[in-house]
Each structure stands twice: as structure tokens, then as C-alpha cells.
Amino acid sequence: MEEKVIVxxxxxKRFGYFIATNEISFEVNKGEIFGFLGxxxxxxxxxxxxxxxxxxxxxxxxxxxGYDVYSETEKIKRNIGYMSQKFSLYENLTVLENVExxxxxxxxxxxxxxEKTEELASKLGLKSExxxxxxxxxxxxxxxxxxxxxxxxEPKIVFLDEPTGGVDPVTxxxxxxxxxxxxxxxxxxxxxxxxxxxAEYCNRISIMVDGRIEVLDTPANLxxxxxxxxMDEVFYQLARSAKRADS
Amino acid sequence: xxxVVVENITKTYGKGKVLAVDNVSFSVNKGELFGLIGPDGAxxxxxFRMLTTLLxxxxxxxxxxxxxxxxDFKQIxxxxxxxxxxxxxxxxxxxxxxxxxxxxxxxxxxxxxxxLIQDIYVQIEPFKKRRAGxxxxxxKQKLALCCALIxKPTTLFLDEPTTGVDPVSRxxxxxxxxxxxxxxxxxxxSTPYMDEAALCDRIALIQNGKxxxxxxxxxxxxxxxxxxYAIKANEMYRLLKSLETFPDRLNSYAFGEYAHxxxxxxxxxxAHLEHFLTDKGLSGIEIKRIPATIExxxxxxxx
Amino acid sequence: xxQFIAFVRKEFFHVLRDRRTLLILFGxxxxxxxxxxxxxxxxVKDSEILVVDYAxxxxxxxxxxxxxxxxxxxxxxxxxxxxxxxSTFQKGKIKAVIVxxxxxxxxxxxxxxxxxxxxxxxxxxxxxxxxxxxxxxxxKDYQAKINENLLVPYQIIPETRMLYNPQLKGAHGxxxxxxxxxxxxxxxxxxxxxxxxxxEMGTMEILLVSPFKPxxxxxxxxxxxxxxxxxxxxxxxxxxxxxxxxxxxxxxxxLFLESTLFIITCLALGxxxxxxxxxxxxxxxxxxxxxxxxxxxxxGFLFPIENMPVPLQVISNIIPSKWFYIIVKSIMIKxxxxxxxWKETLILAGMTLFLLTxxxxxxxxxxx
Numbered sequence: 001m002e003e004k005v006i007v008x009x010x011x012x013k014r015f016g017y018f019i020a021t022n023e024i025s026f027e028v029n030k031g032e033i034f035g036f037l038g039x040x041x042x043x044x045x046x047x048x049x050x051x052x053x054x055x056x057x058x059x060x061x062x063x064x065x066g067y068d069v070y071s072e073t074e075k076i077k078r079n080i081g082y083m084s085q086k087f088s089l090y091e092n093l094t095v096l097e098n099v100e101x102x103x104x105x106x107x108x109x110x111x112x113x114x115e116k117t118e119e120l121a122s123k124l125g126l127k128s129e130x131x132x133x134x135x136x137x138x139x140x141x142x143x144x145x146x147x148x149x150x151x152x153x154e155p156k157i158v159f160l161d162e163p164t165g166g167v168d169p170v171t172x173x174x175x176x177x178x179x180x181x182x183x184x185x186x187x188x189x190x191x192x193x194x195x196x197x198x199a200e201y202c203n204r205i206s207i208m209v210d211g212r213i214e215v216l217d218t219p220a221n222l223x224x225x226x227x228x229x230x231m232d233e234v235f236y237q238l239a240r241s242a243k244r245a246d247s
Numbered sequence: 248x249x250x251v252v253v254e255n256i257t258k259t260y261g262k263g264k265v266l267a268v269d270n271v272s273f274s275v276n277k278g279e280l281f282g283l284i285g286p287d288g289a290x291x292x293x294x295f296r297m298l299t300t301l302l303x304x305x306x307x308x309x310x311x312x313x314x315x316x317x318x319d320f321k322q323i324x325x326x327x328x329x330x331x332x333x334x335x336x337x338x339x340x341x342x343x344x345x346x347x348x349x350x351x352x353x354x355x356x357x358x359x360x361x362x363l364i365q366d367i368y369v370q371i372e373p374f375k376k377r378r379a380g381x382x383x384x385x386x387k388q389k390l391a392l393c394c395a396l397i398x399k400p401t402t403l404f405l406d407e408p409t410t411g412v413d414p415v416s417r418x419x420x421x422x423x424x425x426x427x428x429x430x431x432x433x434x435x436x437s438t439p440y441m442d443e444a445a446l447c448d449r450i451a452l453i454q455n456g457k458x459x460x461x462x463x464x465x466x467x468x469x470x471x472x473x474x475x476y477a478i479k480a481n482e483m484y485r486l487l488k489s490l491e492t493f494p495d496r497l498n499s500y501a502f503g504e505y506a507h508x509x510x511x512x513x514x515x516x517x518a519h520l521e522h523f524l525t526d527k528g529l530s531g532i533e534i535k536r537i538p539a540t541i542e543x544x545x546x547x548x549x550x
Numbered sequence: 551x552x553q554f555i556a557f558v559r560k561e562f563f564h565v566l567r568d569r570r571t572l573l574i575l576f577g578x579x580x581x582x583x584x585x586x587x588x589x590x591x592x593x594v595k596d597s598e599i600l601v602v603d604y605a606x607x608x609x610x611x612x613x614x615x616x617x618x619x620x621x622x623x624x625x626x627x628x629x630x631x632x633x634x635x636x637s638t639f640q641k642g643k644i645k646a647v648i649v650x651x652x653x654x655x656x657x658x659x660x661x662x663x664x665x666x667x668x669x670x671x672x673x674x675x676x677x678x679x680x681x682x683x684x685x686x687x688x689x690k691d692y693q694a695k696i697n698e699n700l701l702v703p704y705q706i707i708p709e710t711r712m713l714y715n716p717q718l719k720g721a722h723g724x725x726x727x728x729x730x731x732x733x734x735x736x737x738x739x740x741x742x743x744x745x746x747x748x749x750e751m752g753t754m755e756i757l758l759v760s761p762f763k764p765x766x767x768x769x770x771x772x773x774x775x776x777x778x779x780x781x782x783x784x785x786x787x788x789x790x791x792x793x794x795x796x797x798x799x800x801x802x803x804x805l806f807l808e809s810t811l812f813i814i815t816c817l818a819l820g821x822x823x824x825x826x827x828x829x830x831x832x833x834x835x836x837x838x839x840x841x842x843x844x845x846x847x848x849x850g851f852l853f854p855i856e857n858m859p860v861p862l863q864v865i866s867n868i869i870p871s872k873w874f875y876i877i878v879k880s881i882m883i884k885x886x887x888x889x890x891x892w893k894e895t896l897i898l899a900g901m902t903l904f905l906l907t908x909x910x911x912x913x914x915x916x917x918x
Contacts, residue, residue, distance in 0.1 A: 039413040040384035139287045166410060166439045168286030168454060169542050170549045173500045180484040194413055195440075197503040201483060219504060230503065232414060232442075239415040299759045301917045320915070325761035333752040339567045340560065351556035352762045378567075394756075 002029040005156055005188045006051065010060035011069075013046050020046040022211035023060060028204075030156075031186040033179060035199050038208030039239045044192055045161070047208070051190070052159055053077055065156040078106070081150035084161035089146050091135030095126060098134055099149060106153035120148045140171030144178060151182050158182065160191040164198065176201055196232040207235060209242045250402050250433040251275040251298060256307035258293045258456075263305075267293040269456035270307070275435055275449075280428045282447035283437040284541070290456040291437040292332055295406045298435070299329045312401050325354075328400030330391050332407040338380030342371055342390055345379055346397060353398035363430065364393040367423055385416030392423065396432075403427070405436040409443065421446045441542035452545055459548040464541055471539035471547060473497065476515060477505040480529040489527040493520065498550060507543060553762050557770035564744065565774065571740070579732040579782050583789045586724040597645040597681055599623045600638065605654035609696075613666075616688050617648070623684075635669075646670040646681050725790040726878035727851030729809070730871040732786065733779050734845050737813050739837035741775045741820030746833040749824075755917070764915040772817045779813045780806070790882075799885030805878065808891075811898055812874040816841075818905035819870075825912050845871040873898045 006028035013021040021043045028034045038044045049055040051064055053073030062069045065079040089098045099120065103113035121127045124144055134142060143163060151158050160179075164172045176198070179189050191202065199205050199219060206216040215222060215238065219231055226234045251274060258268040268290040275281040283291045296302040298311055300320035308315065314322045336345050346368075350357045361368075367389050374382070379390060388408060395403060405424075409417040421443060424434055428448075436447070444450045445464045452459040452467070460467055478499075480486040486506050490499040495515070499508035517534045524532050539547075565571050599617065603610050618625045626644070638644055649667035651657075657664040668685050745768070748754040757767050783806065790796045798805060819841060827833045846852055848866035855866050866872050873894045880886040880894075888895065 039415055040411075162411070166287035166407075168289075168439075168549065169441060169546050170500075171286070173546075176501060177487075180487070184484065194411070196414060200503040201501060235414050236418065239413065242415075296755075296917060299755075301755060301758055303916060321761075324759050327759065329756060329759045331752045331755040335751050335753075337560070337564070337751075337753065340563055344560070344563065348556055348560050349756070349760075352553055352757065352760050354553065354761055398760075 004028065005030050005065050006034075006062070006190070008051070008060070008062040011047070011050060011057050011062050012059045013043075013050060013055065014058045019211050021050070021057075024208070024211075024213045025060075026206055026213060026216055028157075028188055028190065030188055031183055032204065033183050033189045033191065033202045035202030035205035036190060036192045036208070037199060037205055037235065038192075039242055042208040042239075042242065043211040044208055048159060048161060048190075048192070052080060052082060079156045081153070081155040081158035082161075083146050083150040083158070083163055085143075085163060085165045089134045089142065089149060092133060094131050094133055095137075095145060096130045098145075099152065102149045103152055108153060116152055120145075120152075124148060140167050140174070143167055144171070144175055147175065147178050147182075151187060154185075155187065157188040157190060160189065162192055162194060164193065164195060172198075196230065196235055199231040199235075205231075207238050209238055214238055248277045249274045250277045250279070251281075251309070251311050251435065253294070253298070253309045254307055256294075256297060256304040256309055258290075258297060258302065259305055267456055268297070268304075271453075271456070271458050272307075273451055273458065273461050275433060277433055278428065278431050280424060280434045280436070280446075280448045282444055282450040283435065283453055284439075284441060284444045284450050284545070285437075285453035286439050289453045291453060292406055293456075294453075295329075295331075295404050295435075295437065299327060299404055300324060325398075326401050328395040328398065328403040330395040330403075330405045330408055332410065336379040336387065336391055336394065339378055341376050341378050342382070343375040345390060346393055349394040350397045355398045357397065360397055360399045363399055363427075364396050366426055367396075368393050384412050385419065388412060388416065388420060389423075392420075396427070400432065402433040402435065405434065407437050407439065409438055409440060417443070441540070441545055444541040450541070452541075452548060454545075454549060460544070467544050468539045468541060471544055473509040473547070474513075474515065475537055475539050475543060476508050476510070476517075477502070477533075477535050477537045478508055478520070478524075479505050479531070479533040480524060481531040482529060485527065486524070486529055489524055489529060493523055495520075498546075500546065502542070507537075509547075554766060554770050554773075557762075557767070558773050561744070561771060561774040565778065575736060575740070575778055575782070576785070578735065579728065579786050580789065582728045582732065583725065583786055584793070586728055596621075597623055598643055599625050599681075599685075600635070600644045600647045601625055602635070602647060602649045604652040605650040607653075607655035609655035609658055609664075610650040613650075613689060613692050614648075616692055617685065620684070620688060646685065648685065724851070725786065725794070725796060726875050726882060727849065729783065729786050729878055730812070730849055730851065730875050731842065731845055732782055733809070733813055733816055733874075734841050734871060735837075736779050736782060737775050737816030738820040738823065738841045739834060740778075741772055741817055742823040742827070742833040742837050743830050744775075745771050745821065745824035746827055746830050749828055750830060758915065758917070765910065765913065768821055768910075768913060772821060775817060775820075776810070776813055779816075780810065783809045796882070798882050800881035800887060804888055804891075805881045808874070808877050808881070808895065808898075811895070811902060812870065812877075815870045815874075815898060815902040815905060818902060818909050822905060822909035822912065825909060825914075844869045848872055849875040851875055870898060870901050873901075 004027045008027070009025050010023040011021060011025070012019065012023050024047060036044055036048070046055070050057050050069060051062065053064070053069055053076040057069060064076045067075040067079070069076065090101070093101065096117065099117050100113055103116060108116065121130055124141070126141070126145065129137065134145070137145070147160070147163060164175050167175065179191070183189050193199065202219065204216065204218050205222070206213045208214065215225070217225070222234050223229070223231065226237055228234045228237065253274065254272050255270050256268060257270050259266050271294065283294065285291055293302065297304050298309060298316060300316050300323050303317060310316065311323050312326055316323060337348070340348065346357055371386050371389050374386070379387060382390065392408070395405070409420055412420070417440070424436065425446070428434060447464060449461065449463050450467065451461040478486065478490070483501060483506070487499065487501060490496055490506060490508055495510045495512055497509040497511050499506055520534060521532050565575065601614055603614065614625065617623055635647055647669045649669070651665060654664050666689060668682055670681050748757065758764055787798060791798065820837070823833055823836050827836065848855070848862070848869040849871040850866070855863055855872070858866070877891055877894050877898070880891055
């Protein structure tokens with residue numbers, strides 16, 4: 001029996017009459033790369049916020065790394081990492097200062113931070129850049145660095161919100177190498193993306209339409225089910241049926 | 248007839264410290280749909296801003312509709328349409344108000360050029376009393392395009408119009424562009440999404456301020472200099488790791504459900520590779536030769 | 551012209567649809583006028599005053615009657631020893647004690663000079679100051695009255711600060727002050743923020759890449775705030791006349807013309823800030839720290855400039871609101887005309903011209 005790190009049951013979030021997330025239920029296994037897809041406005045961000053303990057659900061239940069999303073949000077936050085395209089790192093701090101800061105926030109000891117810093121510098125090939133301001137690095141490096149910082153404290157789950165937007169194809173793949181490595185270390189990866197080829201790299205994916213999870217399966221099974229050649233087609237067929245996307 | 252001619256333009260920021268655009272030259276024909284394809288920070292926005300007279304090039308020259316971007320900026324400003332990357336309209340004005348405002352600022356009316364935007368506008372018209380801030384990403388994008396089109400520009404500059412937009416809205420947006428092209432408008436569009444490149448008449452691949460290649464999408468992929476193979480197995484990460492240790496390998500990377508790879512030898516011994524991968528504990532192995540995509544070409548050019 | 555109108559219309563939409571902006575625009579001036587105006591007059595109103603009259607003669611009685619006639623003081627008569635007086639103060643019931651020495655009238659008649667002791671509770675220094683001022687003004691009034699048909703003037707207490715405010719209006723200095731403050735806030739901060747917002751949203755790029763003249767963009771952004779500021783001036787005057795009972799003594803037209811001049815000064819400042827900054831927060835901070843604080847500190851509205859150290863007095867001269875404050879005070883309270891104010895007006899006009907030139911010079915038709 002696989003260990004479940006995310007268990008969602010009929011998780012719902014309403015804003016007034018608007019149901020942003022409508023009774024979504026799914027489970028994610030430990031060490032799995034889970035793709036969380038959906039059109040703009042389908043409810044992905046709302047769902048992700050609830051899972052990170054940032055927003056209380058209206059109804060339903062969910063446990064993240066074994067902790068309840070209603071009552072144990074502090075424990076959840078200690079056991080997850082988060083990275084989004086919008087917020088990555090402090091641009092006016094150096095790479096080293098950023099790593100030390102985030103390490104400190106997650107309660108790593110000085111010794112651990114030192115080890116992690118060295119490991120990160122050699123893995124990303126950033127040894128000579130450690131004293132440079134993050135703002136001066138190219139976007140691709142920032143994103144890779146930001147991911148490494150998000151998993152610095154070896155969280156059980158790392159949430160990635162469109163981590164590779166606007167990144168060049170080579171760096172994008174290097175980024176996915178980092179994701180694979182993390183999954184290899186049994187860190188669960190929960191990722192949203194607009195690149196459909198990246199959906200293929202996930203073990204399983206869910207596609208949200210109008211606040212509901214419409215399908216959830218491996219990429220291969222989904223393509224079979226929709227008789228499609230690519231995930232792009234699967235997505236297109238599903239999202240076309242959305243009523244809410246443009247209202 | 249050329250709509251845009253760019254000759255050796257260079258742009259630096261921070262008193263010459265940051266090189267954003269490095270000696271770039273290209274030209275765009277009238278009525279062409281031209282794509283600037285490259286990641287964030289490649290220099291696309293700087294090029295757009297120089298062509299729309301918002302920035303002065305450090306060196307080199309450029310013309311739009313025959314007008315010089317430095318000296319004839321007034322003529323250019325009245326004839327081009329521009330949709331900046333972070334453009335988000337006036338959130339507190341309704342669809343209708345936004346459109347009317349931009350029409351008036353450009354010295355025209357909505358009715359005068361309605362035929363140009365009709366196709367797009369009818370899709371958002373039912374919500375015309377709704378404020379722009381309350382629209383979905385796809386609708387905002389349609390409205391922004393209407394606003395950029397309303398004065399019947401000869402050339403349309405769209406800076407990353409599809410960034411952050413979901414695949415469905417992206418597809419619809421490109422369909423709109425193809426219809427606009429039929430109206431004879433020259434369109435220059437930038438995007439970080441490689442798959443959109445195939446929809447352009449011609450593309451320029453750009454990275455670090457330099458143009459790597461300019462040609463039709465077909466020619467770009469046809470001139471891929473090696474034999475490209477797609478390889479599939481039951482486990483992607485292991486497959487990639489294994490390919491890296493294959494002696495004959497030149498380059499390999501993930502590409503959707505397949506891994507793409509090039510090899511040193513002229514003709515790949517597929518049986519040998521399959522054997523090699525099976526030895527590594529992989530199953531369900533499939534190896535086939537494939538034509539390159541724009542993304543493959545880009546990766547090749549970057550290496 | 552049509553473009554300009556469309557632009558101005560759009561600008562009004564922005565203002566009218568944002569509840570916070572509306573609140574700052576119209577709620578704030580009203581609140582400030584009422585707070586400053588009423589809170590300060592109420593403090594002094596109905597103050598308990600203890601009169602210790604050792605003289606009990608014509609002069610002392612007349613002065614006491616004058617004081618009692620003012621609606622600001624409630625008079626209680628008592629004969630107290632020094633000790634008793636102190637304990638009354640400590641109870642905090644009374645705000646001031648007036649002591650008439652014995653033979654007050656005789657001193658006045660024979661020596662042409664007499665003394666009255668005014669003792670105030672200085673724990674609240676503002677109230678104490680104000681009460682002292684009011685009382686001395688009343689005494690001076692009396693002095694002027696008895697001096698009318700005399701060759702050698704009697705002297706009681708020389709005090710000139712209340713010269714132009716015989717009705718003892720507490721709000722007199724605040725209305726011009728609030729006016730300067732509100733205009734600063736609306737014209738500098740709101741204009742700066744609204745232009746910078748266009749930069750942040752990316753709409754500025756579109757407007758620059760349009761046939762609309764770039765300088766007109768700036769004017770069109772500033773114009774609505776000129777109108778809104780004038781509405782604010784009207785509202786403040788309306789309140790001061792009808793709620794605070796403080797009429798405008800001088801020419802209303804002149805007051806509006808001078809206000810328009812000052813508003814243009816502020817708009818020029820706002821435009822300058824917006825050109826030099828790229829984020830709304832920074833624009834707001836600069837407006838608040840750089841414009842509002844100096845207005846409060848150096849215009850003479852809260853702290854008298856005469857009491858400041860000389861370097862600060864010199865600095866106060868470069869603050870436009872100082873000159874505007876002087877002008878409004880002179881027109882509203884003293885009823886002076888342009889004949890006496892041309893110097894201040896010229897200084898303000900000079901500043902306006904300078905700021906406008908600087909901001910339009912630094913405005914670029916491109917992004918960098």
C-alpha cells in the first residue's frame with residue numbers, strides 16, 4: 001500500500017454564490033509527480049491555496065502530509081515547500097543570503113545550512129555566483145535556484161505554481177531534472193503548468209474544469225481515453241466544454 | 248514591400264552594463280505574420296519597444312512602414328498598433344468604455360473600424376457592461392486585441408500576448424491572428440512558447456539578445472543538422488539517466504512522453520540502443536526517427 | 551480636443567469608481583475641517599474661569615462683564631487665598647484665574663497703567679495659550695474703548711496676536727491650513743499616483759504609442775484633479791462659512807484665483823514626482839513625506855514660524871504652502887486685496903512656473 005501524502009475529500013471553496021472549487025477529491029502518493037492542470041479560472045489557484053493551508057475550505061476535508069487543512073495549518077506549512085513564478089527569491093539579496101534566510105526560516109541549523117549551500121552550489125553550478133545578487137541572474141537560473149530553496153528543508157511535498165513560464169527550452173528541461181531528482185528522494189511534487197509537454201512528465205495528472213476535477217489518470221491512459229495523440233488535444237477537448245472559462 | 252526593416256540595432260541598459268539586444272537585423276514583409284521566439288529576457292520586449300518608438304536604439308537603425316523609428320516617431324505612433332506584455336487595460340472601466348477610450352485617443356470611433364474587430368468583439372460583446380478587472384484571462388486578451396486594432400493599424404506589435412494564458416485561449420488567439428492577417432495587417436508577435444512558432448509565416452529564434460536563426464518554421468526544422476530520434480520507455484527519469492551514459496549519445500532530453508536524442512554515428516544502431524536500455528532495467532522501449540520541431544531546433548541552437 | 555475630453559472623462563470614471571479615492575477626496579477635507587474647527591473651539595468654549603476681584607471697582611466690574619459676555623467663559627466669583635487657588639487648579643475644574651489687584655481702577659486713572667494677573671492651567675498648553683489670548687484680547691478691547699476719548703492712553707496689557715479675530719474664532723487659522731493640506735494631498739498625491747498607475751499597468755506605453763500628444767496625456771491626467779481640487783476649495787469654504795461661522799472677509803474671486811494658482815503648483819509637483827518614480831507606493835511615500843509633512847511643519851499652520859530656529863525659518867520660505875497659507879489667511883480673515891498680497895502671489899507664481907518648467911522638461915516622450 002502506497003503512502004498517501006495528500007488526501008482530499010469533497011474539498012469545496014465558495015466565495016459568496018461562486019463555487020471556486022467544487023467537491024474535489026483525489027489522493028497523491030509519496031514521491032509522485034502530480035500534474036494539476038486546468039484553464040485560467042478553473043479553480044486551480046484556489047485549490048492549491050487550500051492545500052497549502054493558506055485558505056480555509058468551505059466544506060470537505062483534506063490532509064496534507066497527515067495534517068488537517070482546517071486545524072493544523074502551521075504543521076502543514078512546516079512540511080511543504082512552495083514556489084511560484086511570481087514570487088521566487090529576494091532579488092536584492094545575494095544567492096547565499098537568500099539560502100541562509102530561507103534555511104533560517106525553516107529552522108535549519110547553521111551546520112545544515114552550510115552543507116545545503118555547498119550541495120546546492122555544486123549541483124546548480126553556481127559556485128562563483130553565490131555572492132551575486134539574485135536580481136542579476138538570468139530567469140532560468142533564478143527558477144532553478146528558487147526550486148532548490150523550496151526543497152532546502154526536505155519537505156514532504158513541494159507545490160510548484162507554473163514554475164517554468166517563460167523559461168527557455170533547455171533550462172526548462174534542467175528544471176525538470178531537478179523535479180525528477182526531488183521525486184527520487186521521495187519528495188512529492190505537485191505542479192501546475194501551461195506547457196502540455198510537461199504534463200507528460202508527470203506520473204499522474206488531473207484536469208480541472210469549472211471548479212471540478214474532470215479527469216484524473218496517467219497521461220498515457222488519458223490519451224487513450226480521449227483517443228488523442230497528445231495531452232494538448234486531451235486538454236483542448238476538456239476545456240472546450242467549460243462554461244465558466246469566459247464568464 | 249517591407250513593413251519593418253531592422254539593421255544592426257543594439258540596446259544596452261544601465262549605462263552599457265547590460266546588453267539586451269546585440270546587433271540584431273531582420274526585416275518583415277507587408278502582410279506577414281512574423282514571430283520573435285525566445286525565452287524571457289532574450290531581448291524581445293526591447294526590440295518591440297524600439298520599433299514602437301518607446302526606446303532609442305544605442306546603435307543601428309530601424310524603419311516601420313518606411314518611417315525611421317528615431318526621427319519619424321510621430322508618424323509611426325499614429326500608424327501602428329501595440330499590445331505591451333504586461334498590458335492589462337483599465338480594470339475599473341467596462342469593456343465598452345475601454346474600447347471607446349482607446350478609439351478616441353487614436354482619433355477614431357468604434358463604428359468606423361468595427362469591421363476589423365467584429366470577429367473578436369462579438370465574443371465579448373455580451374459582457375460589454377462588465378469591468379475589465381472582472382474578466383477572465385482569455386477575455387481580457389480579446390479586449391486588449393480589440394483596443395490595439397481599433398484604429399486600423401498597418402502593423403500590429405503583440406508582445407507576448409499569450410504568456411500565462413491557458414492552451415485553449417492560446418489556440419483561439421492564434422486563430423484570431425490568422426484571420427487578421429487575411430485583412431492585410433502585418434503582425435509581429437513575440438512568444439516564449441515554441442509550439443506557437445509553427446503558426447507564423449516566418450520566425451526569428453532569439454536568445455541573449457542575439458538572433459539565432461531567421462526563416463520559415465519549415466525551413467528552420469528542415470535544416471536541423473542531425474538525425475533526431477524519439478525514444479520511449481516505461482520510466483522517463485531512468486530513461487534520461489540511461490541515455491546520458493550511452494556512449495554514442497550526442498544530446499538527449501525529455502520531450503513530452505518521449506525523450507529526444509541525437510547520436511554521433513550517422514546511422515543509429517537501434518537494436519544496440521534497445522539492448523542497452525533493456526540492460527538498464529527499462530521496458531516498453533520504442534525507438535523511432537522523427538522530424539525535428541522548432542523546440543528541437545532551438546535546443547540545438549542553444550547548445 | 552475630442553481626445554482630451556475622452557481622457558478627462560475616463561479619469562473621472564477612475565475617481566468615481568474607487569471608493570477609497572472618493573473617500574480621500576471628499577471625506578477627508580470635511581473631516582479635517584470639522585475636527586480642526588470644532589475640536590479646537592470646543593476646548594475653549596465654556597471654560598470655567600475664576601475671578602478674584604480685590605478691586606471691586608468700575609473698571610474691574612466692566613472687564614468682568616465683558617468676559618462673562620463671551621460665550622467661551624463661565625465666570626465664577628470667589629475670594630481666595632493663594633493656597634485655595636492652587637487646590638482649585640489641582641482639581642482641574644477651572645481653566646484660568648483672573649486676579650484684579652486692589653485699587654485697580656485707581657492705578658489705571660492715576661498711573662495710566664494697571665496690572666491684571668491671568669493664571670492658566672498650563673498642563674494643556676494649547677488651551678492655556680488660547681485662553682490667555684482670548685482674555686487679553688477682551689481686556690485690550692476694553693482698553694481701546696476707554697482710550698477712545700483720552701489724550702494719554704491707559705495701558706493694561708499690550709497684546710496684538712488677536713488683533714484680527716475679535717470674535718474669538720478658534721477656527722480662523724485652521725481653515726486656510728486645512729485648505730493648503732487638502733489641496734496638497736489631492737493635487738500632489740492623487741495626481742502622482744494616478745499617473746504612476748498608468749505606468750505600472752502598462753497603459754502608459756499604449757498612450758505613448760498613440761497619436762495623442764504625450765504632453766497632453768500629462769495635462770489630461772492633471773486636469774480632473776484641478777476641477778476636483780476647486781470643488782474641495784468650495785466645500786471647505788462652504789463648511790467654514792456655515793458650520794464654523796467664519797465668513798470670507800475679502801474677495802471670493804481673488805481667493806479662488808489664488809487657490810487655482812496654488813493647485814497648479816501642486817499639480818506640477820505631482821507630475822514631477824510621477825515622472826521620477828515607477829511605483830504607486832513610492833509616489834505616495836514621496837508625496838506624503840516630501841510634501842505633506844513640510845506643509846504641516848513649515849506653513850505656519852500648526853507651529854508659528856516666528857518661533858522656529860532661523861535655519862528652519864529660511865527653509866520655510868521654499869515651501870509653497872507657506873505662501874498660500876499667508877494669502878488665504880489674509881483674504882479670509884483680514885479681508886486684504888491683491889494690493890497687499892502681490893508679493894506673496896508673485897512668489898507663488900514664480901514657484902509654479904519653475905516647477906512646471908522642470909516637470910515638463912523632465913517628461914520624456916519615450917520610456918527611458
